[in-house]
Amino acid sequence: MYAVHNQKEYNDFRNRIIHNNIDQPPYNNNAQVLAALARNGRRFQRLTGKGLMKRNIIREAYRLRIRRQHIINLATNKIWNMVLTTSQRNRFNSLAENANHINRTMNDANNNTLDRITQITMPQETNNLFEDNFFNGTSFTDNKDLNLPAGFASCLFE
Known part of the structure; x- marks a missing residue:
């Protein structure tokens, strides 16, 4: 049916x-x-x-x-x-x-x-931090400029 x-x-x-x-x-x-x-x-x-x-x-x-x-x-x-x-x-x-x-x-x-x-390996030269981080990336291994809670950065890199 x-x-x-x-x-x-x-x-x-x-x-x-x-x-x-x-x-x-x-x-x-x-x-x-x-x-x-x-x-x-x-x-x-x-x-x-x-x-x-x-x-x-x-x-x-x-x-x-x-x-x-x-x-x-x-x-x-x-x-x-x-x-x-x-x-x-x-x-x-x-x-x-x-x-x-x-x-x-x-x-x-x-x-x-x-x-x-x-494949761009040459760092791009810039005149300010924003442009430098934008074109060349941000390094998270150097945490001196990061305002993170104490102990937070160490858990990122274990």
Whole structure:
């Protein structure tokens, strides 16, 4: 009975969807925009073609006021595997890979920059203590300038 009910809900959803809202890659097929949206600070979400299509299905489900995740997942799998053509799946996959490539390249460049920064071994000459500590780091082994409670510093370096 449960499977029949789910099939009925799925069929109702499939009959009400606007296929152009589902079978077109998002963000006008713009990998730059998609890559920017997939980034979260230094980390990025790895995208898949099927995942991009699922975003379209979720938007369409919300438009139709369908909130059941099981129906959304069922629709995603059936539409991806049985409705979309190979060419349509390839467009989604290509967009996802292009966005992932952009983010990997950006991530590699950021890591390269950080690696080069950590390799700076010459002390940076500055005119004040704040700049000196900022550029050259703070030494916690020389605690003469720290106003710590008695005995506190010794527990840091045991």
